[in-house]
Amino acid sequence: MIFTLSVSAQSKKALKAYENAKRAIQQDDFNLALSELDKAIDSSPEYVDAYVLIGDIQLTKNEPGLASDAYLDAVNNGGGQFLNYKLGIAQIKSLQYAEAEISFLSYLDYGKVRPETKKRVMHFIKNCKFGKVALQDPVPFDPKSVGEGVNTLDYQYHPAISIDGKLLVYTQLDNLNGRDDENFYYAVKEDGQWGAGRKMEGSINSRYNEGVQSLTANGNYMFYTICERNDSKGSCDIYVAKYLGEGLWSQGRNLGDSINTRNWESQPSLSPDGNTLFFVRGSNMQDKNTDLFYSERDENGKWSRAKKLPETINTPYREMSPFIHFDNSTLYFASQGHPGMGDADLFVSRKDENGEWGKPENLGYPINTPFEEFGLVVSADGKSAFYASDRIVDETRTRNIYEFELPEDKRAKTVAWLKGKVTDKETGKPINGSVEIVNLETGLPWISARANSSGMFFTVLPANTDYALNIEQEGYMFYSANVSLGDESFEKAFEQRVKLSPVKSGSKLVLNNIFFETDSYKLLNKSETELKTLFTFLEANPQVKIRVDGHTDNQGSDSYNAMLSKNRANSVKAYLQKNGIDSKRLTTKGFGASQPIASNDTEEGKQLNRRTEVTIL
Numbered sequence: 001m002i003f004t005l006s007v008s009a010q011s012k013k014a015l016k017a018y019e020n021a022k023r024a025i026q027q028d029d030f031n032l033a034l035s036e037l038d039k040a041i042d043s044s045p046e047y048v049d050a051y052v053l054i055g056d057i058q059l060t061k062n063e064p065g066l067a068s069d070a071y072l073d074a075v076n077n078g079g080g081q082f083l084n085y086k087l088g089i090a091q092i093k094s095l096q097y098a099e100a101e102i103s104f105l106s107y108l109d110y111g112k113v114r115p116e117t118k119k120r121v122m123h124f125i126k127n128c129k130f131g132k133v134a135l136q137d138p139v140p141f142d143p144k145s146v147g148e149g150v151n152t153l154d155y156q157y158h159p160a161i162s163i164d165g166k167l168l169v170y171t172q173l174d175n176l177n178g179r180d181d182e183n184f185y186y187a188v189k190e191d192g193q194w195g196a197g198r199k200m201e202g203s204i205n206s207r208y209n210e211g212v213q214s215l216t217a218n219g220n221y222m223f224y225t226i227c228e229r230n231d232s233k234g235s236c237d238i239y240v241a242k243y244l245g246e247g248l249w250s251q252g253r254n255l256g257d258s259i260n261t262r263n264w265e266s267q268p269s270l271s272p273d274g275n276t277l278f279f280v281r282g283s284n285m286q287d288k289n290t291d292l293f294y295s296e297r298d299e300n301g302k303w304s305r306a307k308k309l310p311e312t313i314n315t316p317y318r319e320m321s322p323f324i325h326f327d328n329s330t331l332y333f334a335s336q337g338h339p340g341m342g343d344a345d346l347f348v349s350r351k352d353e354n355g356e357w358g359k360p361e362n363l364g365y366p367i368n369t370p371f372e373e374f375g376l377v378v379s380a381d382g383k384s385a386f387y388a389s390d391r392i393v394d395e396t397r398t399r400n401i402y403e404f405e406l407p408e409d410k411r412a413k414t415v416a417w418l419k420g421k422v423t424d425k426e427t428g429k430p431i432n433g434s435v436e437i438v439n440l441e442t443g444l445p446w447i448s449a450r451a452n453s454s455g456m457f458f459t460v461l462p463a464n465t466d467y468a469l470n471i472e473q474e475g476y477m478f479y480s481a482n483v484s485l486g487d488e489s490f491e492k493a494f495e496q497r498v499k500l501s502p503v504k505s506g507s508k509l510v511l512n513n514i515f516f517e518t519d520s521y522k523l524l525n526k527s528e529t530e531l532k533t534l535f536t537f538l539e540a541n542p543q544v545k546i547r548v549d550g551h552t553d554n555q556g557s558d559s560y561n562a563m564l565s566k567n568r569a570n571s572v573k574a575y576l577q578k579n580g581i582d583s584k585r586l587t588t589k590g591f592g593a594s595q596p597i598a599s600n601d602t603e604e605g606k607q608l609n610r611r612t613e614v615t616i617l
Contacts (some may be wrong), residue, residue: 010040010043010044010047011043011044013039013040013043014039014040014041014043014044014047014050015040017036017037017039017040017043017050018036018037018040018047018049018050018053020032020036021033021034021036021037021040021050021053022053024036025053025057030057030060030061033053033057034054034057037050037053037054037057045077046077046078047077048074048077048078048079051070051071051073051074051077051079052070052071052074052079052083052086054066054067054070055067055068055070055071055074055086055087055090056086058070058090059089059090059093062371064090064091064092064093064094064370065090065094067090067093067094068087068090068091068093068094068096068099071083071086071087071090072087075087080110081106081107081109081110082107082110082112084103084104084106084107084110085103085104085107085117085121087100087103088100088101088103088104088107088121088124089124091103092124092127092128092131092341092342092370093342093370093371094370095131095135095370097127097128097129097131097132097135098128098132100124100128101125101128101129101132104121104124104125104128105125107121108121123317123337124342126339127339127340127341127342129339130339130340130341130362131340131341131342131365131370134341134362134364134365134368135365137364138364138365138366139363139364139365139366139367139407139410140405140407141366141367141404142404142405143389143402143403143404144402144403144404145400145401145402145403146159146168146187146194146386146400146401146402146403147193147194149187149194149195149196149197150168150170150185150187150194150196150197150400150401151400151401152172152197154172154173154174154175155172155173155399156170156171156172156185156197156388156399156400156401157170157171157173157374157375157388157399157401158170158171158211158212158213158267158321158375158388159375159377159386159387159388159401160213160214160215160377161377161378161379161386162215162219163217163219163326163380163415163417163460164380165189165379165380165381165384166188166189167186167187167188167189167215167219168186168187168188168189168194168386168401169184169185169186169200169213169215169222170184170185170186170187170197170401171183171184171185171210171211171212171213172184172185172197180209181207181209182209182210182211183199183200183205183210183211184199184200184204184205184210184211184213184224185197185198185199185200186198186200200247200249201247201248201249202244202247202248202249202250202251203241203249203250203251203252204222204224204241204249204250204251204252206226206229206251208226208227208228208229209225209226209227209228209236210224210225210226210252211224211225211266212224212225212266212267212268212321212375213225213268214268214269214270215270216270216274217272217274217326217417217458217459217460218419218458219243220242220243221240221241221242221243222240222241222243222249223238223239223240223255223268223269223270223277224238224239224240224241224252224268225237225238225239225265225266225267225268226239226252229254231254232254232260233254233257233260233261233262234260234261234262234263234264234265235263235264235284236264236265236266237254237255237259237260237265238254238255238259238260238265238266238268238277238279239252239253239254239255240252240253240255241253255277255303256303258295258302258303258304258305258306259277259279259295259303259306261281263281263282263283263284264280264281264282264283264284264290265279265280265281265293266279266280267279267280267320267321267322269322269323269324270324271324271328272324272325272326272327272328272415272459272460273328273446273447273449273459273460274297274449275296275297276294276295276296276297276324277294277295277296277297277303278292278293278294278309278322278324278331279292279293279294279295279306279322280292280293280319280320280321280322281293281306282318288317288318289316289317289318290318290319290320291308291309291314291319292308292309292313292314292319292322292333293306293307293308293309294306294307294309295307299448309357310356310357312349312356312357312358312359312360313331313333313349313357313360314337315335315336315337315338316337317335317336317337318334318335318336318337318344319333319334319335319336319337320333320334320335320344320374321333321334321374321375321376323376323377323378325378325382325412325413326380326412326415326417326460327382327412327413327414327415327460327462328351328446328460328462329350329351329412329413329462330348330349330350330351330378330382330412330413331348331349331350331351331357332346332347332348332376332377332378333346333347333349333360334346334347334372334373334374334375334376335347335360338360338362339362340362340368341365341368341369341370342369342370342371343369343370343371343372343373344372344373344374345362345363345368345373346362346363346367346368346373346374346376346387347360347361347362347363348360348361348363348410348412349361353442361410363406363407363410364407364410367404369389371389372389373387373388373389374387374388375387375388378406378411378412380414380415380417380460381414381415382406382411382412382413382414382415383405383406383411384403384404384405384406385403385404385405385406386401386402386403387401387402388400388401388402389402413462413463413464414462414463414464415460415461415462415463416460416461416463416485416494417458417459417460417461417494418437418458418459418460418461418469418483418494418495418496419456419457419458419459419494419495419496420451420456420457420495420496420497420498421451421454421455421456421457421496421497421498422435422451422455422457422471422473422479422498422500423455423497423498423499423500424476424499424500424502425499425500425501425502426501426502430451430453430454430455430456431451431455431473431476431500432450432451432452432453432455432473433450433451433455433471433472433473433476433479433498433500434448434449434450434471434472434473435447435448435449435450435451435457435459435469435470435471436448436469436470436471436472436533437459437461437467437468437469437470437483438467438468438470438529439465439466439467440465440466440467440468440482440513440526440529441465441466441526443526443528443529446459446461446467447459451471461483461485461494462485463485463486464485464486465485466482466483466484466485466526467482467483467484467485468480468481468482468483468512468513468529468530468533469481469482469483469496470529470530470533471498471500472533472537473500474540475502475503476500476501476502476503477500477501477502477503477507477509477537477614477616478500478509478533478534478537479498479500479509480509480510480511480512480513480530480533481496481498481512481513482512482513503541503544503616504616505616505617506615506616507615507616508613508614508615508616509613509614510611510612510613511530511534511572511611511612511613511614512530512611513526513527513529513530514527514530514531514572514612515527516568516571519564521564521567521568521570521571522571523571523572523575531572531575531576534572534576534614535575535576535579535580535581538576538581538585539580539581544585544616545584545585545586545587545616545617546585546586546587546614546615546616546617547586547587547588547589547614547615547617548569548570548572548573548586548587548588548589548612548613548614549565549569549588549589549590549591549612549613549614549615550564550565550566550567550568550569550588550589550590550591550612551565551591551592551593551595551596551609551610551611551612551613552564552565552592552593552609552610553593553596553600553605553606553607553609553610554593554596554600554606554609555606558592558593558594561590561592561593562590562591562592563590564590564592565590565591565592566588566589566590567590568590568612569588569589569590569612570588572588572612573586573587573588587617593609596609597609597611
């Protein structure tokens with residue numbers, strides 16, 4: 001911080017005060033240093049070194065306005081054009097973007113600018129141009145501290161939120177016997193308020209630094225960073241721990257060579273389907289060019305070799321703290337490289353239908369400031385965001401966790417979630433069947449996975465979409481359900497108790513995702529998913545012969561309903577024949593309205609009665 005600029009003679013009194021200020025800085029007594037520097041300037045008003053040192057101290061104290069005043073005094077007193085670099089930085093931090101742009105342009109005229117420094121200054125100028133516009137068009141922003149139970153005099157950062165919005169997990173920097181130690185804490189929301197933060201129990205916290213965690217959507221696992229543990233590949237690696245129940249977590253397991261290297265890996269974020277892990281990699285924590293990477297998990301649970309996200313996301317500067325939302329298509333992250341307010345800003349990028357990430361959008365001012373914002377996570381409803389910021393609360397607090405409502409155009413999709421259990425209909429024993437959920441509009445799978453050994457499965461579903469849920473297991477009839485979502489929020493959970501019937505004569509299955517045009521036997525395109533599943537089942541069970549049964553509600557005459565239901569069953573048969581199923585294995589029957597499974601007095605009941613079934617012969 002301290003160097004000599006002045007060439008003019010200073011009074012002995014000024015020189016003595018300046019030396020006193022340097023000694024005060026070495027003792028971290030900035031107030032005394034400022035007092036001594038004021039004495040130096042009173043004695044020698046053109047003392048450039050004193051002005052510069054005042055500016056440096058004020059920047060350290062997060063007083064950029066006072067710092068820019070001091071640097072400007074230094075420039076005006078003959079300190080030289082190169083001081084415009086310091087002046088420009090202070091002006092950016094005090095939101096003086098137009099003035100900062102002029103200062104940086106003046107610095108470039110200095111004539112002794114290194115190419116690397118020139119590149120950095122040109123980037124600052126881009127930020128100035130962005131900042132000028134952003135100040136004129138602020139976004140709605142009303143941040144609230146998550147409360148004194150969480151935010152203490154220590155540092156709190158990198159929050160993670162559970163899908164139901166009731167559990168907050170975060171990293172806290174503790175000081176143990178003079179040594180900094182990062183640990184995990186959590187808080188529970190009750191009656192709309194966050195309770196007191198508690199240190200996590202079990203083996204998750206250790207003598208090493210733990211931090212920057214990502215919870216799986218079902219809350220059973222946590223991916224996180226540990227630094228300098230005996231089994232680490234580099235300085236910091238990514239690990240996974242399992243929730244053991246009753247507040248306890250297992251010891252973390254290193255994710256291995258596909259993800260962890262000799263470099264610094266940190267800040268993981270797991271996709272809601274559990275199949276993609278996003279994280280940060282750099283040569284070390286202080287690397288000025290950290291990038292976002294991702295790794296994909298195959299059906300055997302093996303992680304692929306990590307790859308960089310495209311240049312749409314990554315820049316020659318720092319990218320940090322990725323968060324993939326529960327909708328699996330909205331990525332929030334922090335960056336110093338995309339045009340912003342001056343330091344690390346928060347951005348959002350959205351994945352298109354081809355799986356390509358779109359151009360990042362700055363979340364805007366005053367969500368972003370000239371200071372560092374990072375560690376953003378967004379709740380399942382897409383509205384509420386949590387992040388850490390070094391906004392000044394008072395002189396003792398410089399990094400706490402805040403909650404705020406995102407602007408509408410920066411929100412992720414609202415999601416609901418689906419959980420269930422698969423069992424044998426006759427024995428009640430759990431079945432770890434394959435679970436597939438398909439978007440009925442696009443025909444694209446949302447998730448393909450298996451239930452666990454207890455038969456349990458869990459997934460998150462973006463709202464405003466209709467899904468087909470199909471569950472299969474060798475030797476059993478497949479299960480079909482329709483999950484139709486409106487604008488459900490994270491408060492909406494769907495539970496499925498799935499009982500699979502063994503493949504044998506007499507077994508029946510309702511095809512809940514077969515759809516026809518109104519008063520017609522013409523199949524709708526969104527029936528394709530279910531028809532393919534039925535075809536696959538018959539192909540895998542060549543000994544099975546089936547009857548396709550059509551049913552209607554009680555609208556219309558008995559003869560009309562019998563004919564309509566028969567024709568609808570024949571449409572399903574025709575699809576199967578066309579795709580290669582022997583017609584000898586297929587028969588059809590139209591029952592009309594003669595076998596209702598619900599009351600025809602309501603629209604919901606009528607919809608249930610309008611169904612297509614399969615009976616094994």
